[in-house]
Amino acid sequence: MRAAVGIVISAILVLTASTGAGVASAAEARTGSEAGVQHYDSCTANYFCGYDWLTGGNMVFQENACGLYKLAGSPAIDKIASIDNKSTHTVLLMDWVGYWDVIWESLPGNWGDLPAAAHDKADAIFILC
Numbered sequence: 510m511r512a513a514v515g516i517v518i519s520a521i522l523v524l525t526a527s528t529g530a531g532v533a534s535a536a537e538a539r540t541g542s543e544a545g546v547q548h549y550d551s552c553t554a555n556y557f558c559g560y561d562w563l564t565g566g567n568m569v570f571q572e573n574a575c576g577l578y579k580l581a582g583s584p585a586i587d588k589i590a591s592i593d594n595k596s597t598h599t600v601l602l603m604d605w606v607g608y609w610d611v612i613w614e615s616l617p618g619n620w621g622d623l624p625a626a627a628h629d630k631a632d633a634i635f636i637l638c
């Protein structure tokens with residue numbers, strides 16, 4: 510079973526190489542002024558955070574442990590619109606389309622709104638270690 514998982518991970522990494530490492534739009538301020546809306550600063554140091562609003566509003570995912578997090582049954586599924594990667598790990602956002610399609614590769618320190626191709630689509634988050 511472990512070998513099969515390793516093969517899947519290798520396939521994902523190959524796919525990822527062609528998508529390139531992007532940086533989400535980084536021109537936004539980390540702190541906003543709208544009452545009741547979290548803006549990036551809500552993400553704990555060394556964690557990867559996902560938000561269902563743009564500009565880091567309304568956190569729906571926060572983890573720092575390595576592994577694959579399937580979002581089925583979570584409020585985060587098909588809702589992640591912006592991210593903040595304060596972890597020391599590369600994090601993949603993946604959309605299930607009959608296979609795991611890597612829609613965003615987030616390097617440590619990457620944060621901001623996701624591009625349209627990755628907006629509101631992630632069904633799983635894979636924290637690589």
Ligand SMILES: [Ca+2]
Binds near residue numbers: 587604605629632
């Ligand atoms: Ca999806």
